[in-house]
Amino acid sequence: MATSRRGKLQFGNLLLNGHLALPPAQRSATVRAMAVERSRSFRRALGLLEALGTDDVVAAGGCGVNELATLTGMDKSQASRLLATMADAGYVDRDARTRRYRLGWQVFALAARSGDQRLLSAAGPVLVRLVREIGESSHLSVLRGTAVLTLLTESPSRAVQAVSWVGRLAPATSTSSGRALLLDHDRGQLAAMFGSERWPAATAKSPRDVDDLAERITLARAAGYARVEEESEPGLVAVAAPVRDAAGRIVAAVNLSAPRFRLGRRLARAGVAVAAAAADLTAALGRPAPAMMEEAFA
Amino acid sequence: MATSRRGKLQFGNLLLNGHLALPPAQRSATVRAMAVERSRSFRRALGLLEALGTDDVVAAGGCGVNELATLTGMDKSQASRLLATMADAGYVDRDARTRRYRLGWQVFALAARSGDQRLLSAAGPVLVRLVREIGESSHLSVLRGTAVLTLLTESPSRAVQAVSWVGRLAPATSTSSGRALLLDHDRGQLAAMFGSERWPAATAKSPRDVDDLAERITLARAAGYARVEEESEPGLVAVAAPVRDAAGRIVAAVNLSAPRFRLGRRLARAGVAVAAAAADLTAALGRPAPAMMEEAFA
DNA sequence: AACAGCGTTGCCGAGGAGGCAACAGTGTAT
DNA sequence: ATACACTGTTGCCTCCTCGGCAACGCTGTT
DSSP: OOBOGGGOBOSSSSOBOGGGGSOHHHHHHHHHHSSOOOSHHHHHHHHHHHHHTSHHHHHHTOBOHHHHHHHHTSOHHHHHHHHHHHHHHTSEEEOTTTOOEEEOHHHHHHHTTSSOHHHHHHHHHHHHHHHHHHOSEEEEEEEETTEEEEEEEEOOTTOOOSSOSTTOEEESTTSHHHHHHTTTOOHHHHHHHHOSSOOOOSSTTSOOSHHHHHHHHHHHHHHTSEEEESSSSTTEEEEEEEEEOTTSOEEEEEEEEEEHHHHGGGHHHHHHHHHHHHHHHHHHHHSOOOOOOOOOOO | OOBOGGGOBOSSSOOBOGGGGSOHHHHHHHHHHSSOOOSHHHHHHHHHHHHHTSHHHHHHTOBOHHHHHHHHTSOHHHHHHHHHHHHHHTSEEEOTTTOOEEEOHHHHHHHTTSSOHHHHHHHHHHHHHHHHHHOSEEEEEEEETTEEEEEEEEOOTTOOOSSOSTTOEEESTTSHHHHHHTTTOOHHHHHHHHOSSOOOOSSTTSOOSHHHHHHHHHHHHHHTSEEEESSSSTTEEEEEEEEEOTTSOEEEEEEEEEEHHHHGGGHHHHHHHHHHHHHHHHHHHHSOOOOOOOOOOO
8 A cells, every 4th residue: 555646546546636524724734835736626526536436336236315425525515416417417327216326427438438448459469469368367467656556457266356456556566567567767867766775665576665666677678577476475477578669669568467376487488478479469450440430329 | 329418419420419519600599598508617617528539530640720610619728728637637648759648548548437347347258159059240328318238249350350349339229238228117207308200211121210219129028139121331241249237227228230141041040049149148147146256567 | 320532514704716817828811 | 031920828807607504395114
């Protein structure tokens, strides 16, 4: 659980606009100190949405007004009003029976047009092939701020996870995908992003500071893939490689992860496979986009 | 292009909060008439997001502040400020070079936790099989208000569409998926949803009024699948069947659509296949959810 | 019946929304 | 090089929405 500038809860879940949860007294003090608060109500509404995207809420199948209000630290009246307008617009759905709110389909509709659709559609088949080759689950991720956002998961059909990693943030410093995404960053850039003091370590093997991180990234650069063993979670190993756009900039990472006892021995092979998959994806992005074709629907 | 209550543009694209585009004078008059305007800034922000989700904007690869302001009918200063906060939160991305805004990954992250993830993950393989069997593209849709929202597309790899149907709304009355979703509605419910007067027809074959619709739905009920020929677009035929939850309620629809010259002759066979796929999906949803399993990520 | 908890609504002061206009950058025509 | 058109940002100031408080209606429990 690292907290970044402005005190947002960053990892383990979606972003929560941090200081909104402060009691009114402290909050207004904070506000007076740092200029003015911009788009207050809008940010609160986003806070509600993000709270509804929390694992526990999703798992519980929704959340009531009061609960949401306390979660986001605002008055229940405001929560009620904001949720009503969001429901009107379709961004939240309300269960007719339990009167609890869930994220609505409109969010889904928006998402289908967000981000880089070319990347997503090109990545699907690549991940499938990779998973078939190695037999472990694979992810596509991008860098968002200082965190890694997972966009796509593909797993050997061994189990369907109820709440997938898709849409979640993970620390960039101690994950294979994060290292791959940072492959082109030098020590200076890393220091600017993560600060130069010592970091709280997720496990004993996690990098402790910038030098530590830079060193491991150098190794990854040499190998062509990043390799992480039990740095974010004990017993877990992973490899990842960067995907580049036509201009050569790193835009995404492909990884493979599994328990050490299953993948440990084949880690080098997995690394090569992941690098090859990332190269495939890079090649796919390098080509001009396929002709626009409006697919029929009736 | 049907306009529903409160004058929102409903079909052909994402919802746009209609009257915000009015000039200030008229708007304030309207507002004074109908109580107070709730969550004004928030709705404006949503308007911006939805504008960014417009086909033309997505196809153009983003949109500038000025253009967005005129699109949503607000002052560019406000647009600039709202976009800035949205960029902070990750809901929009700004191209560093062109300075144009696009929908950000945070929207994607939220969406990954919205809707019924069980439905989506179960539907993927079913659609793939269906597409492989018939060789035409297939969609999964749900009912949202009086419109059909497409959640998933699977097409034979013949072409990758740049902007897919996913996330778009289509009229329920003249699409196969819509009919399938309305399969359990009787004439009274249909009248309540769509009104009893005559409707504007998309094509010559579209249903004209409730009786017309109810009759076609009865036929679909008898056949086990809905069949639509050139009702939403000339030259296009489609079949669809309803997916039910454990309680037997219709929650989604699976369809197949293609140009008449490719699918016309096999339409009955396609209907049976679609019904079978929908039944498979229904069966999958009937089973208790697979044990929650947190998939590892590193 | 009394109670506890949830969600909605009215009220009203304070602070953010948002229109206007000046300003700063950038690419294009003169 | 100058002027121009256009873009996006920022300051200012009014007005209206925000949002805290509290009362209310409702439902389920003790």
